[in-house]
Amino acid sequence: MTSAERERIAKRALAASTADQTEVIVSASDAALMRFTRGISNQNVAATDRSISVRAIVGGRTGVASTNETSDAAIDAVVARAIALAAFAPSDPMQPTLPSGAPTHGPENAYVDATAQADPFTRAHIADAIVAQAEIADTWGAGYVATSASGVTIANSSGALASFDGTDAQANVKVTADDSSGFAEHYATDVRALDGHEIGRRAVTKARESARPRAVEPGAWTVILEPPAFGELLTYLISHFSAQSYDEGSSFFAGKLGEKFFADGVTIRDDYAHPLAPGMPFDFEAQPKARPTLVERGVVREIVTDSYYAHKLGRANTGHALPAPNAWGPQALNIVVDSGTSSVDDLITQTERGLLVSRFWYIRTVDQKQAIVTGMTRDGTFLIEHGRIVGGVRNLRFNQSIVEALAHAVFASDAHRTGGYGYSLVVPTAKIDGFRFTSTTEF
């Protein structure tokens, strides 16, 4: 669905509404993904869908209704349903006027036609190249190649009208050998950037070099977290920067904005325009996104808001609304961690004894206020001794406060896009002292 078609639907819905305030989100997507494992494609799928979501506000009462039908009758009906729902909600005295928006410009290369037009054989070609690398090494690979194109248009009764189209291309693989495994991934907006040979080769190398893993004792270790590991760990801290979490007291720094929690080298931003991960320049209320520095040289500087929390807390609207209805509050979704100055090799060379972690698995919050999380290493965990990698180790479970980890972190000079669970992340390799492992597993 083109942006012009989405805008026509949005305007039709606004015209049909008698609510005090109305917001319409029209979205459309075409997404395809090929999975492969052990010499077959076990899932190979494509789906096309669209959605019209209407938020109606009547006397401070809010109702939200959505449909994926696009006829004029369906548009009128979904508007009527949203207004009818609003009648049953109590009035919210903090309900602000919807943002009026402002012109925005999507970052370069957010939409790549080659990705939008990728056919099943384009994905199969990349997958085949990955699988071939695994086969050459007498191992097997399981992974996926995905391409998608999506667009969103947001309009409201305050006059905001914003549209964005983007594409995504991703591939990853876990290569499994006799007693070890390795992982590699690549995220891009251009499918032509996915090099199946290179992705497969990286994973094979990790699997090969972590063969015959030895058991090491749990305890406090110096760790070097590669970007997929560090990025996933970080996602469990980001919600603390929501104005809702800060206001309600569940954030680790509630009431302590401006205080230093982390090491000097830690600077974390939310930036939709980073060249490695170009994203939507406005939020789901059509408010232009700011590019806030959440943490500057270890000091917590900023929380992210939407129109509701900007009004409630008397702060600027940073443009981080999620789609209504939203019980989670505003969220930073485009995380960028500033790189350091040392190379990854230097971080390893300067490590007397430590563990290099390729990837984490099943991280969950153990303690909200202290930001303690637990999780497992997987798919390539290595022992470092006297400044060099000496072999693979069996996987370990950690229990670690992310706040304490970042207080003892330095970053390499690299920068990689990684992701997961709705976040886009650009992060470097991280070296952290005193990372707490509590048990091991059998492999």
Next chain:
Amino acid sequence: MEFEELGARALDTATTRGAHYADIRFERVRNERIEVRNGIVATLADSASSGYGIRALVDGAWGFAASADLTNEGIDAAAARAVAIARASASIARRPFGAPPERAYVDRFATPVATDPATISLGDRVALLLEAEKLAHASPHIAVARAWIDLWLTDKFFVSSIGSKIEQQIRQSGSGLQAMAVGDGDVQTRTFPGDVGLYQSGGWEIVEAARLRENAARIGEEATALLSAPQCPSGTYDVILGGSQVSLQIHESCGHPAELDRVLGWEANFSGTSFLELDQLDALRYGSPLVTIVIDNTMPHGMATCGYDDEGTRSGTSDIVRDGVLRGYEMSNDTARSIGRESNACVRAQSWEYVPMIRMCNLSLLPGTTPFEHLFDDVRDGVYMESNRSWSIDDRRLNFQFGCEIAWEVKNGKRGRMLKNPTYAGMTPAFWNSCDAIADADSWFAWGTPNCGKGEPMQTGRTTQAAAPARFRNVSVGVGYGD
């Protein structure tokens, strides 16, 4: 059914273009969610979605295409796309593995419903939540109280090129409440019922059964009391788990590793593989002889209860663990065939736009014979834990660590003072082999999970793990805090 002609057209298009087999699943989905948060209706949402997914089999390889375009042209395009995708699958396959189902069914199924939610006014639904949420503010420490209702209604129409024609109407409902207390450097949360609310198949009667109003004040009081409760100790203790926590333990340490697609490596890069490898079937002592875990996709109130799965296989019952020994897997047609068995109807898709895949269905631990209150007998030094708040397990489902919202110490057979931040950890087979008592049928309950994640693209599944409280000996407790 309005989709009959379109279905026939899709199958004709797919087979004309070269599919050896094809099926199409139309769905019309209606979801309502209401969430009250601190006196405000934060969510009052009604969503509707219609569309279809087509599976096509070409040269032993599958393709799947989904669309919301219900025109003839839309059907033709989606069917052609499914066939093209299947050809792309075949192009990288080193071996054929897919085959058509062997049996066709013509049938209908509808979830038994005592009270249609539509007969309860929206005003009454909102009022229930506002009242319960208000009661949960039991002290000034309660910074956030929430209460919610979810109602799902799904109409499905499945037809296949071997002659299946299955109509189903699935209704699932749920509700819950949560109180979050904030103290000096501490946050404590209590959720009711269980750890996500009460979710089952059925109508408004499921929401009423949760008894939110009757329990809201207690939940708020417990969250507040946890702020000043002592820390759960670290060490080796006997552990008694409440029913909802046993349910989650089954889910994570038996339900997922017994998925045959995972065993075969189909989820290796994401959800992981399994320690329940094929050579362990009929051999592995998974748990103590008390432990019997079964699939029953016909059970009343099961979230996965239906007449047929999304491959068109009839629901039934089967063993996963019988008297402690591994006896089976959750299977699809293709995976079952690969080990010489028949599918046990464990294939589901989140909705029309997702491909059907093996999902944990109604997989439950059968009750024991010990009355709940006697689980505490013979425990000299132990901990009783309820309501999950943290769960993590390695990618072969061996090393696990779970945390609960609340616990009580157990001394000399008696439940004592409240403890906060309880956690426990272990290795799956050793843990289930340490189970020496399971509560009887009086405390066995169909705990539903509305949000189980698996697959790429990620799909959310609704599943039930019925369970009763159970006792485990010599468990590592208190991991995550302290050393």
